[in-house]
Amino acid sequence: MKILFITDLHGRSDNLLKAARIAEESSDALLxxxxxxxxxxxxxxxxxxxxxxxEVAQPLQDVGVKVFAIMxxxxxxxxxxRYREFHPSPVHWLNLEDGRIGDVHLxxxxxxxxxxxxxKDWDAFDGDAPLQRDSVLRGLVSSxxxxxxxxxxxxxxxxxxxxxxxxxxxxxxxWILVSHCPPYGTSxxxxxxxxxxxxxxxxAFLSTPQAPFLSLHGHIxxxxxxxxxxxxxxxxxxxxxxxxxxDRLRALLLVLEGKEIVYRFFEG
Numbered sequence: 001m002k003i004l005f006i007t008d009l010h011g012r013s014d015n016l017l018k019a020a021r022i023a024e025e026s027s028d029a030l031l032x033x034x035x036x037x038x039x040x041x042x043x044x045x046x047x048x049x050x051x052x053x054x055e056v057a058q059p060l061q062d063v064g065v066k067v068f069a070i071m072x073x074x075x076x077x078x079x080x081x082r083y084r085e086f087h088p089s090p091v092h093w094l095n096l097e098d099g100r101i102g103d104v105h106l107x108x109x110x111x112x113x114x115x116x117x118x119x120k121d122w123d124a125f126d127g128d129a130p131l132q133r134d135s136v137l138r139g140l141v142s143s144x145x146x147x148x149x150x151x152x153x154x155x156x157x158x159x160x161x162x163x164x165x166x167x168x169x170x171x172x173x174x175w176i177l178v179s180h181c182p183p184y185g186t187s188x189x190x191x192x193x194x195x196x197x198x199x200x201x202x203x204a205f206l207s208t209p210q211a212p213f214l215s216l217h218g219h220i221x222x223x224x225x226x227x228x229x230x231x232x233x234x235x236x237x238x239x240x241x242x243x244x245x246x247d248r249l250r251a252l253l254l255v256l257e258g259k260e261i262v263y264r265f266f267e268g
Contacts, residue, residue, distance in 0.1 A: 001102055001256040002026060007033030007180075007218030008072065008244035013055035015249040020063040026253060029101050030065055032091075033218040034072025034110055034180035035244075039119075045076040045142050052083065060090035068092045068099045070108035072180040072218065077110075077121035078142035094178055098169075104256070105175040107166050107212075111159050112181040112219060113199055114152055122180070123152055127160035127201035129184075160201035167210030175212045177237075182217035187229035188241040189220050207235030214254070214261060217241040224250075230265050 004023040009016050009032070016036070023030035036056065037048040060067060069091050071077065083089065084096055092099050094108025111124035114131055120139035131137075137152045159181075166177070182188035182198040183206055189198025197220060205211060215237050221244035224230050230252065231240040238261050242252040248267050255262040 001028050001104065003029050003031055003101070003176075003254045003256070005031045005033065005216045005240070005242065005252045005254065006245050006249065007216075007242065008035040008221055008246065010035055010074070010244065010246045011038030011051065011055075012246055013051075013059065015245045016056065017059050017063075018249050019245070019251055020060055020065060020067065022251065024063050024065045027065060030067045031106075031176075031178055031216060032067070032069035033178055033216055034070045035074050035218060036069065036072070037075050039074040044147070045078050048076050049079050049082055052079070053086070057086060057089055057091065061088070063090065066092065066101065068094055068106055068108075068178070070094050070178050070180060071110045071122065073110070073112045073115060073117065073122045074119055075110070075122075076119070076142040078144060081144075103174060105170060105173045107170060107175060107177055109159075109162055109166070109177065109179045109181075111157055111162060113159070113197070120150065120152055124157040124159050124162070126199050127158065127204070129200040132197060158201075159199050160205075163201060163205040167205065167208060170212070171210050177212040177215040179215055179217055180219050182220060182223070182241050183215075183234050183239055186234055186239065187227035187232050188217055188223055188239055190223045190226045191220055192222055192226070194226070203234060206237040206239065209236075211236040213237060213259075214256075215239045216252075218244065221246070231263055
């Protein structure tokens with residue numbers, strides 16, 4: 001089985017289509033790790049929805065490969081239900097339901113530890129870990145009624161709880177986790193300045209018996225360039241972050257053969 005993984009396109013639909021064409025020739029599926037849409041203070045949910053229809057869904061209709069995706073922390077959550085109703089859609093959203101490629105199950109998680117950014121749809125508490133130094137608790141949350149300024153607090157999801165429930169559901173299965181946020185304290189979560197900003201709850205989960213055999217990540221664009229590493233073993237799992245595809249396509253081709261995983265990174 002072969003999988004092509006990309007992440008953090010931030011509106012670069014040309015790189016998405018390029019990856020889809022490569023996957024069509026080389027892979028059984030294309031997986032996308034979030035932050036697909038354009039961002040900016042003036043980009044509303046309706047703008048991102050229009051981008052999805054015109055720049056993602058319509059161009060991908062003619063591509064003969066399965067496409068699975070999750071949202072990232074800059075993708076407005078309120079659009080998910082609209083995407084569910086979009087038919088025919090070439091994108092299977094792992095936020096809405098799990099996926100499958102052959103005998104391999106797929107699950108997705110968009111939540112990230114609380115960020116310094118203004119969009120808060122996917123910000124979450126990270127187990128009992130302290131907030132990161134530059135975390136901002138107040139920001140914008142989307143709903144069917146539009147955007148609302150809100151403070152992260154009671155009712156905010158906890159990444160540890162999300163992963164625990166996912167582990168129960170996937171127990172005994174061969175599965176891949178597509179998580180926008182990488183695990184903490186690894187070569188995959190190093191931000192500028194050398195600070196680790198990944199999820200501690202995720203790192204702990206990857207050492208449990210319910211852990212996936214492979215996890216795919218994004219969010220921290222610069223980490224592969226800083227550390228020189230794209231993949232490393234974390235607990236029971238091979239975890240990978242190829243970096244963002246904003247300026248050029250950065251993709252990871254993974255070949256799954258039994259218990260072996262062979263990967264090749266390329267950009268262009």
